[in-house]
Every structure is written in structure tokens, then in C-alpha cells.
Amino acid sequence: MPGLLEVNHLSISFFTPRGEVEAVRDVSFSLNAGEVLAVVGESGCGKSVLCKGIMKLLPPIARIKSGSICINGTDITGYGERDMQRLRGKLFSMVFQDPMSVLNPTMTIGAQIGEAVKVHQPRIAKKELTEKVIGFMELVGIDKPEERMKMYPHQFSGGMRQRSVMATALAGNPKILFADEPTTALDVTIQAQILDLLRDVQKKLGTATVFVSHDLGVVARVADRVAVMYAGKIVETGTVEEVYYDPRHPYTWGLMRALPAFSKGQDYLYAIPGMLPTLIDPPKGDAFACRNEYALAIDYREEPPLFPITDTHYAATWLLDKRAPRITAPVRRWKDE
Amino acid sequence: MNEEILLDVKHLSHVFSLSKKVRIQAVDDVSFQIRRGEIVGLVGESGSGKSTVARCVMNVYRPKEGEIFYKGINLCDRKEFREHKRMLQSKRQFIFQDSDSALNQRMKVWEIIAEPMKIQHVTPPRGTLRAEAEFQMHLVGLDAGYLDKYPPELSGGQRQRVAIARALAMEPELLVADEPIASLDVSIQAQIVNLFKQLQRQHGFSILFIAHDLAMVEFLCDRVGVMHHGKLVEMAPVKELFEAPRHPYTRSLISAIPIPDPKRERARKTGKEMDKEWMDA
Amino acid sequence: MLKWGKKLLFFLFYLFLLSVLVFVISRLSPGDPLVSYYGERAEKMDAQEREWAENRLGLRDPIPVQYVRWLENALQGDFGISYKYKMDAAEVIRGRIGNTLLLGGSGFLLIFFLALWLGVFCAWYEGRWVDRAICSLGTVTSCIPEFWLSLVFILIFAVNLKWLPSSGAYSVGKAEDVGDRLWHLILPLSIVVMTHLWYYAYMIRNKLLEEVRADYVLLAKSKGLKRSKVMVKHCLRNVMPSYFSIMAIAVPHILGGTYIVETVFSYPGIGTLSYESARYKDYNLLMLLCILSGALVLLCNLAAQAINERIDPRLKAGEFLKEPGVEDEGRGV
Numbered sequence: 046m047p048g049l050l051e052v053n054h055l056s057i058s059f060f061t062p063r064g065e066v067e068a069v070r071d072v073s074f075s076l077n078a079g080e081v082l083a084v085v086g087e088s089g090c091g092k093s094v095l096c097k098g099i100m101k102l103l104p105p106i107a108r109i110k111s112g113s114i115c116i117n118g119t120d121i122t123g124y125g126e127r128d129m130q131r132l133r134g135k136l137f138s139m140v141f142q143d144p145m146s147v148l149n150p151t152m153t154i155g156a157q158i159g160e161a162v163k164v165h166q167p168r169i170a171k172k173e174l175t176e177k178v179i180g181f182m183e184l185v186g187i188d189k190p191e192e193r194m195k196m197y198p199h200q201f202s203g204g205m206r207q208r209s210v211m212a213t214a215l216a217g218n219p220k221i222l223f224a225d226e227p228t229t230a231l232d233v234t235i236q237a238q239i240l241d242l243l244r245d246v247q248k249k250l251g252t253a254t255v256f257v258s259h260d261l262g263v264v265a266r267v268a269d270r271v272a273v274m275y276a277g278k279i280v281e282t283g284t285v286e287e288v289y290y291d292p293r294h295p296y297t298w299g300l301m302r303a304l305p306a307f308s309k310g311q312d313y314l315y316a317i318p319g320m321l322p323t324l325i326d327p328p329k330g331d332a333f334a335c336r337n338e339y340a341l342a343i344d345y346r347e348e349p350p351l352f353p354i355t356d357t358h359y360a361a362t363w364l365l366d367k368r369a370p371r372i373t374a375p376v377r378r379w380k381d382e
Numbered sequence: 383m384n385e386e387i388l389l390d391v392k393h394l395s396h397v398f399s400l401s402k403k404v405r406i407q408a409v410d411d412v413s414f415q416i417r418r419g420e421i422v423g424l425v426g427e428s429g430s431g432k433s434t435v436a437r438c439v440m441n442v443y444r445p446k447e448g449e450i451f452y453k454g455i456n457l458c459d460r461k462e463f464r465e466h467k468r469m470l471q472s473k474r475q476f477i478f479q480d481s482d483s484a485l486n487q488r489m490k491v492w493e494i495i496a497e498p499m500k501i502q503h504v505t506p507p508r509g510t511l512r513a514e515a516e517f518q519m520h521l522v523g524l525d526a527g528y529l530d531k532y533p534p535e536l537s538g539g540q541r542q543r544v545a546i547a548r549a550l551a552m553e554p555e556l557l558v559a560d561e562p563i564a565s566l567d568v569s570i571q572a573q574i575v576n577l578f579k580q581l582q583r584q585h586g587f588s589i590l591f592i593a594h595d596l597a598m599v600e601f602l603c604d605r606v607g608v609m610h611h612g613k614l615v616e617m618a619p620v621k622e623l624f625e626a627p628r629h630p631y632t633r634s635l636i637s638a639i640p641i642p643d644p645k646r647e648r649a650r651k652t653g654k655e656m657d658k659e660w661m662d663a
Numbered sequence: 664m665l666k667w668g669k670k671l672l673f674f675l676f677y678l679f680l681l682s683v684l685v686f687v688i689s690r691l692s693p694g695d696p697l698v699s700y701y702g703e704r705a706e707k708m709d710a711q712e713r714e715w716a717e718n719r720l721g722l723r724d725p726i727p728v729q730y731v732r733w734l735e736n737a738l739q740g741d742f743g744i745s746y747k748y749k750m751d752a753a754e755v756i757r758g759r760i761g762n763t764l765l766l767g768g769s770g771f772l773l774i775f776f777l778a779l780w781l782g783v784f785c786a787w788y789e790g791r792w793v794d795r796a797i798c799s800l801g802t803v804t805s806c807i808p809e810f811w812l813s814l815v816f817i818l819i820f821a822v823n824l825k826w827l828p829s830s831g832a833y834s835v836g837k838a839e840d841v842g843d844r845l846w847h848l849i850l851p852l853s854i855v856v857m858t859h860l861w862y863y864a865y866m867i868r869n870k871l872l873e874e875v876r877a878d879y880v881l882l883a884k885s886k887g888l889k890r891s892k893v894m895v896k897h898c899l900r901n902v903m904p905s906y907f908s909i910m911a912i913a914v915p916h917i918l919g920g921t922y923i924v925e926t927v928f929s930y931p932g933i934g935t936l937s938y939e940s941a942r943y944k945d946y947n948l949l950m951l952l953c954i955l956s957g958a959l960v961l962l963c964n965l966a967a968q969a970i971n972e973r974i975d976p977r978l979k980a981g982e983f984l985k986e987p988g989v990e991d992e993g994r995g996v
Contacts, residue, residue, distance in 0.1 A: 134887025262640030
């Protein structure tokens with residue numbers, strides 16, 4: 046059975062005056078109905094571009110170079126703006142990182158949610174529209190919706206704004222929701238609330254969700270499956286248990302160890318050495334090799350393929366090759382405690 | 383750690399008057415001290431007044447009530463402040479959350495780092511301003527190749543390093559960092575927190591570290607204060623605070639720290655239940 | 664209501680300030696008001712005659728005394744006589760303001776809507792050849808001096824082709840004929856529009872392009888809104904406040920700044936009048952003209968402010984600063 050969303054060998058590049066930036070390189074994944082897939086990686090790894098690329102919200106300098114995007118078995122790779130307009134909102138929708146800047150400051154919250162409803166029901170009566178808007182505001186947990194729908198974004202707090210953005214995103218009853226770092230700009234306590242809300246709504250409506258984050262701690266709360274991205278590629282993917290309890294890629298180890306929870310009681314936090322390579326001219330071989338303390342000679346020459354570990358768990362590192370030395374993951378496992 | 387008290391905040395209150403009717407009590411009777419060489423964290427959600435405290439300490443705002451003493455100098459007294467202005471402005475340094483807008487986009491990195499020295503007419507100990515900038519950059523882990531770059535060419539973590547280098551160039555005694563890691567990735571946050579810790583050990587300055595995230599604060603700070611609705615609800619040594627939090631709000635903050643373990647995380651109470659719990663308390 | 668009372672008070676205060684400034688500056692600047700009253704005869708007057716003449720016009724008193732006298736009369740609706748025209752200054756202006764309102768007003772309205780349309784058009788086709796062509800053409804036209812363009816137009820349309828009249832506001836004996844007046848309006852109006860249009864259209868275009876790149880466009884698009892809807896309902900709406908503000912300042916600029924066009928086309932309007940009155944120190948006329956244009960600027964600004972507050976709620980004083988999150992956040996919203 047084909048998944049709801051099938052992405053095959055997708056590559057997206059930005060053609061800038063300084064050269065071609067290969068933001069997404071040969072990414073494949075599938076998303077089933079009602080599932081939460083988390084895409085994790087440092088900023089600049091292409092996770093955001095991947096989501097916007099699928100929704101075709103990227104600026105004109107970005108182009109899909111190769112690969113295909115299929116939704117419900119229909120190939121939408123070649124769709125133009127007009128076809129995409131019909132799909133957006135209804136089939137997929139998006140929640141963004143900064144809830145202040147994505148809401149139009151000069152329109153009331155109610156009008157902005159109403160607009161999203163109206164796109165799909167242009168002839169809806171005014172009263173019914175108001176009812177629907179109130180319904181969506183209640184769904185995302187905004188108190189006193191009748192009053193608040195007449196308010197403007199600047200009168201809302203950060204958490205309330207993100208709830209409003211979610212309401213607009215959900216107003217078209219989308220099958221897939223892309224959530225691009227929806228909690229990064231929020232306080233820790235509000236973050237927890239929004240994550241719970243996301244999970245609740247997802248369960249209630251059965252919306253499949255692609256959750257993008259740089260924080261493995263946050264992801265643990267919401268995800269069913271996890272894909273770790275580095276330098277435009279998926280380097281490890283698996284169910285949330287597989288990735289957290291049995292991570293195989295050195296980059297996943299690094300991300301885990303960088304969390305303060307893993308360095309408890311130590312003097313210094315672990316930090317992955319070095320930085321992301323520029324994607325204008327990606328290095329030969331494994332892009333992570335120069336930051337990888339377990340790098341093998343072959344890492345600098347040839348890119349590792351995705352090695353299967355189980356049916357659902359894959360990782361792209363030469364450490365999984367038969368000839369490679371055995372290395373125990375340097376990540377303390379929570380389960381053991 | 384030294385016993386000398388570097389910064390003494392006494393009953394600080396600040397009110398923002400938006401119009402004749404609307405007034406916001408941003409800070410309400412906050413008192414704390416920072417000793418020389420100590421790292422003090424100030425934690426709370428946005429709007430809790432923690433940044434306002436930092437700005438009062440840096441003389442950006444004039445507090446409505448209360449006093450702030452820096453090495454015995456009353457910062458709220460105009461005359462006393464003016465007398466020690468030069469010393470105060472070089473020995474206290476500020477690091478902002480948003481390094482993107484806090485650094486002038488049209489200045490090269492070395493010019494940014496050297497600017498405070500130029501303004502305060504400090505003779506650079508290493509000959510030229512540029513050499514001094516290079517030295518400071520080396521300390522924060524940036525190589526000389528970045529000297530002639532502009533801020534937009536750098537990543538968020540690198541920009542924050544430049545901001546730290548600029549502050550360090552004045553050899554400060556007190557570093558006030560207002561959410562310096564909030565807009566960075568977790569892996570970069572770890573780098574910057576390590577850098578703060580390492581630099582503090584080398585230079586021995588004190589840090590007032592403002593954050594909304596308790597997890598990183600636990601690592602860096604010696605003592606932590608928790609702010610809520612303008613009030614300092616709890617202040618304790620970091621270990622004590624995490625092991626036996628007294629105020630319910632502190633408890634809810636601690637339990638909001640995400641755990642990188644799916645099973646535990648799923649089994650946890652939801653945010654709403656947590657909130658209810660501490661509101662009942 | 665109280666707010667508007669306050670605004671009215673400020674309005675009057677600014678007018679008063681303006682009148683003082685103009686009064687003092689005009690008296691202190693060099694020039695001989697007697698020339699505008701007596702014409703060439705003033706130059707041949709001896710000292711005694713001059714003294715008598717100046718006394719008659721009240722120019723010998725100290726400036727504050729003169730001002731108070733002027734203000735007393737002005738408050739009763741008497742703005743004095745124009746030295747040059749030897750009649751009530753208000754009367755002089757009344758005879759001409761209609762023409763200027765017609766030229767400047769219709770020019771302003773045309774510019775307002777054409778600029779809006781052209782700006783949106785260019786932003787829609789950003790970077791394509793239409794946009795690039797209009798941008799270069801617009802830059803060229805806005806650089807051409809008005810008087811030169813006027814002369815070229817007269818040469819082409821009035822002299823060579825003989826399609827349109829070259830001067831005046833109406834043909835002799837046809838002062839009441841609306842068609843004839845419009846007929847005379849075409850050339851000066853097109854000059855006014857052509858030379859001002861691009862400045863405003865370009866502003867709209869660039870502001871729109873800034874808005875199109877804003878984050879809220881992403882959310883609007885991901886809702887499934889059409890591009891045209893995003894452009895008009897979201898982007899243009901957010902550009903309008905600054906457009907209104909600029910256009911409010913532009914009202915007197917376009918309305919009064921038509922004097923070159925008025926001169927070239929011998930069009931009897933306010934523009935030429937204000938130039939003359941300043942040049943030849945026709946004090947009373949100058950004062951009235953300044954106060955009228957000052958009142959116009961203030962009124963337009965007030966109107967723009969009122970409209971903008973409706974469009975952009977953040978501009979309402981007081982609420983603008985309201986820090987979000989203070990009342991809501993943290994209480995488990």
C-alpha cells in the first residue's frame with residue numbers, strides 16, 4: 046500500500062549568484078496517514094527546505110532538480126502554482142517557527158482563520174463561517190473565542206499566536222500538516238503545551254504530521270518515526286524507539302550527547318566539533334566525515350549508502366558495513382537507569 | 383569563589399507606563415546579589431521581567447524604585463553614575479539574544495570587536511586594534527579568517543561568539559547575557575554554554591545569565607533565580623533548586639524540560655495537568 | 664470625541680505657529696513690498712514719499728505690532744488686501760482656486776489611482792520584461808523637467824497637430840462651458856500626472872515587493888489562497904498605511920507644485936500666485952496662501968492618520984506599546 050506522502054530521491058537546489066546550493070540531496074521517505082514523522086537536524090541541514098519544497102513555497106531561485114513527490118499515488122512534482130493552490134490548505138498545510146511574523150499584523154485573528162475556511166468553501170454564509178472559526182479556535186485551545194476572534198495578533202501572547210497559526214493551518218482539514226519548528230520561538234512551559242496540543246489534535250483529526258525540529262528532546266514527545274538530516278541528506282531513519290534507544294549514526298550520537306540531559310553531572314557539555322559544511326560545493330564522500338570522531342578512511346572518499354538495520358531502521362554510515370570496526374554507541378541510554 | 387559582592391540589587395521595581403491608564407509592573411521588588419566570579423542564572427518565561435532586570439543593571443532603564451550597587455557604587459544615582467561612568471561602561475558588558483540585529487551588518491568582524499576599545503580610548507595591549515581583535519577571536523574559538531567577514535556571512539553561533547569577543551575585549555568584571563542562546567540550535571547552544579564556562583574560568587568575571595530554558599542553566603550557573611510575573615519567586619544554589627524546588631512555578635519549569643526519551647516523555651503528565659497542579663498549589 | 668477636540672486644538676496651534684513663522688521670515692527677507700503696490704513708481708520715490716507710503720501700509724511699525732494687528736483682523740475674517748491686485752486677498756484667491764483645484768485635484772486623484780495600479784502591476788510581473796520596461800521608462804519620465812516636457816507637448820499637440828489648445832483655462836467667452844474647460848485641461852494635466860506618477864508608483868512597487876517576501880505570505884499561501892488574493896488582501900493592505908501617509912504630504916506638493924505647469928500654459932491658478940506673492944512681497948496674499956496650504960497639509964495628515972488607524976490597528980496610540988503576554992501567558996492559556 047503506498048503511503049499518503051511518498052518522496053523519492055528528491056533533490057532541491059538554490060541557484061544563487063555564488064553558485065548552486067544543494068539544500069536537499071537525494072531524500073526519500075514516506076508518510077502514512079495519521080503518523081507523526083519528525084525531521085531532526087541542525088539549522089541549515091535542509092529540513093525546512095524539504096517541507097517548503099514539498100508545498101512549493103520556496104522562492105523562485107529554488108528548483109526541484111530530481112526525484113518525485115507523490116501524494117496518494119499522484120505525482121505532484123511537476124505541478125504549477127495554480128494546481129498547488131488547489132492542494133494547499135486542503136491536502137497539506139504548514140505551521141511556522143515564528144508565530145509573530147507569519148500572522149498578518151493588520152488583520153484580526155478571526156479574519157485570518159476565516160480566510161482559510163473560505164478558500165475551500167467560497168460560498169459559506171457569514172454566520173456559519175463565524176461558527177466554524179470559533180470551532181477551530183476551540184479546537185486549538187483558545188479561550189473565549191468569540192471575543193478573541195476580533196483581536197489582532199499583537200494583542201496575543203506567543204503561545205496564543207502559535208495556536209492561532211495552528212487553527213489557520215487546520216482550517217482546511219488537511220491530510221498532512223508540516224510543522225516547521227513550531228515551538229522554537231516559545232518558552233519552555235508554552236512549548237510543552239503546544240506539543241501536547243499538536244499531539245491531541247493529531248489524534249483527534251488523524252492528520253499526518255511532519256514535525257521539523259533541531260531538538261531531540263522535543264521530538265521524543267510527539268514523534269512516531271524520526272528522520273535525522275545532515276547536510277541535505279537523511280542519515281538515519283527509524284521508529285522513535287529505534288532511533289532513541291539504538292542510534293547508529295555518529296551524527297545522531299552527537300545530537301543526543303549535545304543535549305544537557307546526557308551530560309548531567311559532567312563539567313562540560315558535549316558539543317559536536319566543527320560546523321556544517323557549506324552546501325555550495327558539498328565535500329566528497331560523507332559530508333559528516335570531518336566532524337566525525339569515528340570517521341573511517343572510506344568516509345572521505347565515498348558516500349555511505351543507507352544500511353538497513355531492521356525493516357524500519359536505516360542509517361547511512363560506513364560503520365554498519367561488515368568490514369568496519371565495531372563501535373559501541375557513546376550515548377548513555379535512559380532505559381538502563 | 384570570592385566573597386566580595388560585585389552586584390547588589392536591592393528591592394528593584396520597574397513599571398512601564400504605556401498610557402495614563404495602562405501600567406505594567408515589569409519588575410516587582412527583586413533583590414539578589416552576585417559575588418565576584420559567580421555565575422547567576424535568571425530564569426522565567428517571556429514577560430516575567432528578567433530582561434528588564436538585566437537592563438536596569440546595565441543602566442538602560444532607570445528603575446522606578448530600589449537601588450542597584452555595583453562595587454558599592456549606586457547605579458541609580460545620576461551623580462555617582464556619572465563620576466564612574468567610564469569604569470562602569472567598560473567593566474560591565476552586555477550580550478544580546480539576537481546577535482543578528484545586535485551586530486552592525488555593515489561593519490567587519492574585527493571592527494565590531496575593536497569598537498568598544500576605540501570608544502573608550504583603550505590602548506590595545508597587543509599593538510593594533512586589529513591584532514587585539516584577532517586575539518579575542520582566538521579566545522572565543524574563531525580563527526583569523528573571520529576578521530574581515532561581515533555578520534550576515536556568519537552562522538548564528540559564530541555571531542554570538544563575535545558578540546562575546548566584543549564584550550571580552552574590555553576585560554569586564556560583570557557580563558550580563560540576555561538570553562544569549564535562545565535563538566540557537568541545541569548543539570550550538572552546548573558550544574556557547576561551554577564557551578561561557580571556559581571563559582569564566584580563565585578570566586574570573588561574574589555572569590548574570592538570563593534564559594527561559596532551565597536545562598542549560600543547570601550546567602552553567604552556580605545559583606539560579608526564578609522569576610514569575612515580575613517577582614523573584616525563588617533563588618537557590620543550582621543543585622538545591624533542581625533537587626528540591628520549593629516554589630510550584632519552579633517545579634512546573636523543571637518538569638517542562640523535555641527528556642530525550644520517548645517512553646518517559648509519553649508517560650508524562652501533559653502541560654495542562656502540570657499547570658493545574660501548580661495553580662492549585 | 665475628546666481625542667478629536669485635542670486634535671483640533673493642535674491643528675489651530677500649528678496654524679498659529681506657521682503664521683508667526685511666515686510673517687516674521689517674510690518681513691525679514693530682502694525685497695521691497697512697495698514695488699508690488701506701486702509698481703515701477705516705487706523706485707522713483709524719495710525718502711519722504713516712501714515713509715508716507717510705508718506708513719499707509721503699516722510697514723513702519725515693529726514686526727510684533729504688525730503681527731498682532733494682522734492677527735486681530737484675520738480672526739475677524741479680514742486677511743487684508745493684496746498689494747498687487749489692490750483687492751481683498753481672499754477675493755484674489757477665490758478667483759483662482761477653482762482652476763487649481765481642478766488641475767491639481769484631478770491630477771492628484773489620477774496620480775493616486777494610477778500609481779496604485781501601476782505599482783501593483785509592476786510588482787505582479789516583478790523582474791519580467793514588462794516590469795523592467797516600465798521601470799526604466801518611469802525613471803526617465805520622472806527625470807524630465809516639467810517645463811521642457813510642457814514645451815515639447817505644446818509643440819507636438821498644439822502647434823504641429825493642432826489637437827489641443829496651448830494655453831489658458833478656457834477659450835474666450837466660454838468660461839461656463841465645462842467641455843471647453845476639460846479640453847484645456849488635458850495638456851497641463853497630463854504633464855502633472857506624467858512627471859509625478861512614477862515616484863509614487865515605484866514606491867508602491869518596492870513596498871509591495873518587500874511585503875511579498877514577508878513571512879505572513881507563506882502562511883497565507885499555505886492556506887491555499889490565490890496569488891492575486893495574497894497580493895491584494897494581504898500585501899497591498901499592509902502597504903496602504905505608508906502610501907496614505909506619503910500621499911497626504913503629496914497633496915500640497917501636487918496641488919501647489921503645479922506652478923511651473925501653470926506658468927508654461929498661462930493657466931490662471933494658485934501656483935503662479937504664490938510664486939508672485941513671495942517674490943514681490945505681497946505680504947497679505949502670501950500669508951493667506953501659506954495658511955491655506957498649511958491647513959491643507961494638516962488636514963490631509965489627520966485624514967491619513969484616521970484612515971491608517973482603521974487599516975493598521977497597531978498604530979492606535981497606547982495599544983501600540985502593549986507588551987503581549989503580560990496578561991495571558993503563563994496562566995496556562
